[in-house]
Amino acid sequence: MNSQTKIPEHLTVYSQLKEMILLGRFAPGQALTIFGLAEEMGAGTTPVREALRRLTAEHALTSLENRRIIVPELSEKDISDIYFLRLIVEPELTRQSTKNMTDTKIDQLRRIDAQINEALDHGDVVAYLEGNNRFHFAIYETAQSQVLFQTARSLWVQIGPSLRIVCGRYGTANMPDKHSELLDALSRGDENAAAQAMRDDLAQSHLLISAPPAHRI
Amino acid sequence: MNSQTKIPEHLTVYSQLKEMILLGRFAPGQALTIFGLAEEMGAGTTPVREALRRLTAEHALTSLENRRIIVPELSEKDISDIYFLRLIVEPELTRQSTKNMTDTKIDQLRRIDAQINEALDHGDVVAYLEGNNRFHFAIYETAQSQVLFQTARSLWVQIGPSLRIVCGRYGTANMPDKHSELLDALSRGDENAAAQAMRDDLAQSHLLISAPPAHRI
């Protein structure tokens, strides 16, 4: 009788926290306490503790020597290294996904893309970030590559808080969108064009996040 | 009064387990229980539990749906993806390390290399693995790149158990060793040659690990 009857609470807490980090609900540098989160989320301290430990291991959070856990503040070097990797990993995932692409999947992607455009029109930052995340990982999961998928996930959680800041700063006007080119290439089954479109999308995102802050006093 | 007076136990347990996994003390597929490890290591169950959770997050261990934790068995696809990444990340770390290379560091690397050669002569698999690990990461830490360093660490822990199997199968005769070329390039400050030597080293390792098992019944 082996079935998954119940999902352990530390997993649900983990998922919730990860989602919040990914969508930038926490500011970079903000400190998180076990007790505070447990109260806020209506969970026990033990599951929260384990979830924090896991997120720290994934570099979604940083554990200071003071035993204090904070949302990491990325340096310029960190960001350039993250994009160095993203520009390798995510186009490759896109390339591999092309082989497994189905009409059903393409339709699903088009629907998500429509939602993204709607969010952009309304200037809804959170909806944009959420849609963009779903769009990319709907492609990546199709590649069926454990290792690359996990790496991409890790990079996204690390960049999440900073990306949120950028969006808040510039609004949704200049958001990268090579999604139409990407969808065309995917539906044609052209893996090189798909990978290139992904590279373009990432390059735009990199420019945005590396741009100097608008008005730093 | 902020100083690091005492190291938490879950960290030491984590380090010990990671070391054991890296050197292949556990076979791929082997199950690990919290209680068993706690007894074996003379630690409490709480620190062991947290260490396992962290190692699982780093993909050094795999958490089955049964809640059972095992040492992962890598598929061919996993291995090729890991080497795809290694061939990007580790040469780049080597390249970046060239800028920060000092004579002291070079000497240290030469000493480690001598120990590796001694281990190879004696057919000492564990000493070889340990030396090789120290050699590579002594280079990588010099690069001062958080993100790439962490990625390399993660990839090594994942490949560890499989590498151990390969070494046990073929002995230490055919182990990759482009270390002299690497050391020469590093001491000349030739970053391209250094990165290339690292690529060659990894390519050899990849060949070895992808080779068909000798006599599978």
Added chain:
DNA sequence: TGAAGGATAATTTGATCAAAACTTTGACAA
């Protein structure tokens, strides 16, 4: 005013325990 020192509060850490969930074992029937 401002720095040093210490008391107090908040937080993390690790142990322990009960409950839940899973695996295994063995009995019994087809």
Added chain:
DNA sequence: TTGTCAAAGTTTTGATCAAATTATCCTTCA
């Protein structure tokens, strides 16, 4: 022999608590 079911034995999970550690605040003194 094969398959099913239930009971027993492990193992994980989450709550709780005491001890250790760190942060914060308040007083005192120059």
